[in-house]
Amino acid sequence: MSSQQNMPVIQRWANDKGEFHRQVSSFRHQVEANPGAKFPAEPNRYHLYVSLACPWAHRTLIVRALKGLEKVITVSVVDFLMLDKGWKFSTPEECPGAIPDELNHAKYLRDLYFFVEPEYTGRFTVPVLWDKKLNTIVNNESSEIIRMLNTAFDEYVPRDKQSVNFYPEHLRAAIDEVNSWVYDNINNGVYKSGFATKQGPYEENCRKVFESLDRVEGILANHEFLVSDTLTEADIRLFTTVVRFDPVYHGHFKCNLKSIEKDYPHILRWTRLMYQLPGVAQTVNMNHIKGHYYMSHKQINPNQVVPLGNGPDLSSPMVKPKNYGA
Numbered sequence: 001m002s003s004q005q006n007m008p009v010i011q012r013w014a015n016d017k018g019e020f021h022r023q024v025s026s027f028r029h030q031v032e033a034n035p036g037a038k039f040p041a042e043p044n045r046y047h048l049y050v051s052l053a054c055p056w057a058h059r060t061l062i063v064r065a066l067k068g069l070e071k072v073i074t075v076s077v078v079d080f081l082m083l084d085k086g087w088k089f090s091t092p093e094e095c096p097g098a099i100p101d102e103l104n105h106a107k108y109l110r111d112l113y114f115f116v117e118p119e120y121t122g123r124f125t126v127p128v129l130w131d132k133k134l135n136t137i138v139n140n141e142s143s144e145i146i147r148m149l150n151t152a153f154d155e156y157v158p159r160d161k162q163s164v165n166f167y168p169e170h171l172r173a174a175i176d177e178v179n180s181w182v183y184d185n186i187n188n189g190v191y192k193s194g195f196a197t198k199q200g201p202y203e204e205n206c207r208k209v210f211e212s213l214d215r216v217e218g219i220l221a222n223h224e225f226l227v228s229d230t231l232t233e234a235d236i237r238l239f240t241t242v243v244r245f246d247p248v249y250h251g252h253f254k255c256n257l258k259s260i261e262k263d264y265p266h267i268l269r270w271t272r273l274m275y276q277l278p279g280v281a282q283t284v285n286m287n288h289i290k291g292h293y294y295m296s297h298k299q300i301n302p303n304q305v306v307p308l309g310n311g312p313d314l315s316s317p318m319v320k321p322k323n324y325g326a
């Protein structure tokens with residue numbers, strides 16, 4: 001019997017069938033561009049708690065950078081190591097790249113969840129969008145946070161960023177469709193492969209990862225971006241998984257039927273293009289990414305040895321994309 005059997009159900013990595021299931025996020029309030037709303041968009045009112053390792057939190061950092069929201073929304077970055085008590089705040093001396101919680105002076109991210117909801121029984125996940133005025137969690141679901149950052153703060157972003165829209169009305173159905181299979185089979189698919197504790201679920205999920213990467217490769221063979229040759233949130237959501245693929249998911253999560261660098265030339269070209277968009281490279285921290293996965297999941301890698309490779313070089317020269325946001 002695995003040691004997981006003694007853990008509360010919510011904290012187990014896999015169920016009895018050996019399958020990984022991601023919990024549903026609990027805080028789902030919205031920031032709105034409406035002064036009368038409970039959470040109105042205002043400069044310097046909201047704060048993001050993120051991990052540079054986490055692909056879901058990474059989405060929010062990319063949208064914050066591409067929308068020019070760095071001065072409007074402040075950020076704390078947790079230590080990459082996530083052990084028994086979950087995400088921890090460290091000083092940059094203890095963990096280069098970390099930004100401590102200057103706001104609430106929490107030691108662990110869980111302290112904030114318990115502060116807001118003393119009976120909280122879910123997982124203590126990043127990203128968390130925090131309201132500094134009402135001292136509470138607005139939302140901890142990355143797919144919703146990126147939509148708020150996309151438009152709600154437009155009054156406060158530089159003029160050239162106001163027209164950038166990663167979820168434009170006329171492309172919504174197509175974006176939703178791509179997001180749906182990319183989420184199930186790739187973003188979450190790598191986790192379902194890597195956290196499976198039985199051979200069957202591992203193989204089934206691992207194969208789906210590559211069937212869907214093949215599908216992405218087919219799209220990108222003829223298009224600059226995933227939807228309508230336009231940079232949308234579908235690209236941002238896929239990028240954070242792909243940038244982690246060769247250095248982490250290929251080995252650590254056993255997604256090793258193919259690699260991005262060797263087998264997917266069109267995905268590689270697109271990854272470079274995404275990486276070289278202004279502000280994006282600064283959101284990619286390979287030490288946090290590799291350190292987190294290989295050192296935190298001791299059930300997969302008990303000796304915490306971190307591999308040397310960082311995946312493909314993403315900084316080689318590229319042409320500028322034509323359609324940058326709709």
Ligand SMILES: N[C@@H](CCC(=O)N[C@@H](CS)C(=O)NCC(=O)O)C(=O)O
Binds near residue numbers: 124125
């Ligand atoms: N649905 C959430 C998922 C976030 C999530 O699972 N974050 C992971 C890090 S990659 C986490 O914080 N895990 C902590 C835990 O599960 O204890 C979102 O997209 O915001």
